[in-house]
Amino acid sequence: GVVPGGGAALLACRPALRRRLKSAADEDERAALRGLLLALEAPARALLANAGFDPSVIGPQLAAGLGCDVRSGAVTDLRAAGVWDSAAVLTAAVHSAVAGAGLALTVETLVQRASPPVASEP
Numbered sequence: 001g002v003v004p005g006g007g008a009a010l011l012a013c014r015p016a017l018r019r020r021l022k023s024a025a026d027e028d029e030r031a032a033l034r035g036l037l038l039a040l041e042a043p044a045r046a047l048l049a050n051a052g053f054d055p056s057v058i059g060p061q062l063a064a065g066l067g068c069d070v071r072s073g074a075v076t077d078l079r080a081a082g083v084w085d086s087a088a089v090l091t092a093a094v095h096s097a098v099a100g101a102g103l104a105l106t107v108e109t110l111v112q113r114a115s116p117p118v119a120s121e122p
């Protein structure tokens with residue numbers, strides 16, 4: 001299947017996480033949820049910045065199903081604009097990110113390459 005693109009599908013997850021954050025008693029869980037909330041905004045912020053827009057100005061206007069059509073700079077319903085992402089790819093990316101973050105928190109160590117390979121294509 002497909003979901004609204006441009007990070008809108010990830011932004012649509014925020015209300016459920018905010019509700020969970022309000023009810024979470026464990027401080028570690030609260031910290032993880034706050035980190036996840038920030039991470040879910042990262043793709044939309046990166047798209048905005050790469051298109052020459054200020055994410056701090058447009059970002060607060062984005063909500064469930066609404067995103068920025070970077071071609072025009074308008075906040076719009078991305079479904080109606082025909083901007084889509086693959087649901088399977090998005091799910092796999094979120095799963096990999098959460099698994100990596102969990103591993104980093106568990107082992108308390110990360111190994112980072114000094115000169116990681118640079119992709120020339122998206």
